[in-house]
Amino acid sequence: MSIREAASERRRRAAAGTPSPLRSERVRTVYAGLLTAILDHRLPPGTRLPEDEIGAAFGASRTIVRAALQALAHERVVVVEPNRGAQVAKPTVEEARQVFEVRSLLEPRAASLAAARATKADITALRRHLKDERDAMAADDRHRAIALSASFHIRIAEIAEHAILEGFIRELTSRSSLVVSLYWHRPDTICERHAHSALVDALAEGAADRAADLMRSHLVDLLSGLDFSRPLPQPRSLAALLGPR
Amino acid sequence: MSIREAASERRRRAAAGTPSPLRSERVRTVYAGLLTAILDHRLPPGTRLPEDEIGAAFGASRTIVRAALQALAHERVVVVEPNRGAQVAKPTVEEARQVFEVRSLLEPRAASLAAARATKADITALRRHLKDERDAMAADDRHRAIALSASFHIRIAEIAEHAILEGFIRELTSRSSLVVSLYWHRPDTICERHAHSALVDALAEGAADRAADLMRSHLVDLLSGLDFSRPLPQPRSLAALLGPR
DNA sequence: GTGTGCACTATTGTATACGATGATTGTGGA
DNA sequence: TCCACAATCATCGTATACAATAGTGCACAC
Structure with a gap:
């Protein structure tokens, strides 16, 4: 074999x-x-x-x-x-923070495991994934870009070959997607693309610690793209909706 | 509203x-x-x-x-x-390792959050919990001692007031209980009792970093009480069972 | 005596019927 | 005009009947 x-x-x-x-x-x-x-x-x-x-x-x-x-x-x-x-689900602000906090506990480890385990084939697949992300963004296919961006993190967890980490990360990325849909407010998503790409480079070199650091800062970056200050994303009563006609 | x-x-x-x-x-x-x-x-x-x-x-x-x-x-x-x-469920050796690996990523953070948030009432409740653990052990009520030992960790996650951490830790302690039932092989559980007690002291003082360190080493200690070397707890094929009659 | 296949049993998979609950609307009285 | 209350409706909660499946043992042929 x-x-x-x-x-x-x-x-x-x-x-x-x-x-x-x-x-x-x-x-x-x-x-x-x-x-x-x-x-x-x-x-x-x-x-x-x-x-x-x-x-x-x-x-x-x-x-x-x-x-x-x-x-x-x-x-x-x-x-x-x-x-x-x-x-x-409509994650609250508190929940959103917690999601990213736990991600930043788990995903750096997943990244460093992945760096140790990634095969050439894995790297190739990841680079193809990056290309798909770029294409989706270029085509302004927002839905697809978001989905791909999340599944990038899942791919890394898979490469790490750690079933429990992968399961938790799956759940957290799903919840993150909801958080993004409620709170995302940054115009440029370029930095993210760059972050993913740098991460793949680290994985390719087997640089475990660097991969972990990159993942950590990437997550901090994602969190900083959220805007929790807006009044309330969800509950608006019918009165509020119909009032300022 | x-x-x-x-x-x-x-x-x-x-x-x-x-x-x-x-x-x-x-x-x-x-x-x-x-x-x-x-x-x-x-x-x-x-x-x-x-x-x-x-x-x-x-x-x-x-x-x-x-x-x-x-x-x-x-x-x-x-x-x-x-x-x-x-x-x-019958966790495999690999699964068992993973459970403790992820616990050691999550629980130190829970401990340090708990140190920051614990009220006097929390500490009192924890000390009462410790006493219950001691009593169960003294009475040789192994079932109860095991359950209490696990719920101690859950109590800390509750005090941390972090719903996501708590949820994950709940799941992991449950799975740990299965792991223990399959692989536990240490005669003395004294050290553990001591570890819990030291942890409560750190929480009482609000010493977040020390609490995290204690939790980390406690988990390492727990892992070291497991014996993965025994042939296999479960899958033994019929051939293996009947062969060396 | 051995192997094959069939019927039987135990258990799960799924649909559906019926009761229960909570929201909404409409009506009567104050 | 407003509130209370009753009727209605949409939807969920639960039990149960029946179908499908995997496992088991028996019988039969060779």
């Missing part, structure tokens, strides 16, 4: 254990459909998710939909209020 | 602190019953968990049991194999 095959085999096994432990294929379909829609910001925070409607959209029964929603709720991507149904 | 909005807001906040986002009270009952049984090591790793049987034990329908099992599966305390049912 070649080195690359061995790596891919390792990766496959790692991936098997990773995502949410969903029993059936149909639940996974609904779960994945909802999750990507949320991460793409097609379903913004606060969107109600009635079981019937989702079931109709996916051609699934409420049993299936409920299982998918429960999984998403466990990852805090949706919140369910008893007897009131589910909706896309 | 209207009364209705305020109520929904309160509900939302209440749900936020809930360990696992379980919709109904009955699901929570089954979930909690199973979890404590597992953490107490009354249900050892590998125990099969048929839905009917659990339902009968708790007087609940399979619908309820399934929801509880799914939640436990998400926390990796049980594993479900499609069409084959659920069983108490």
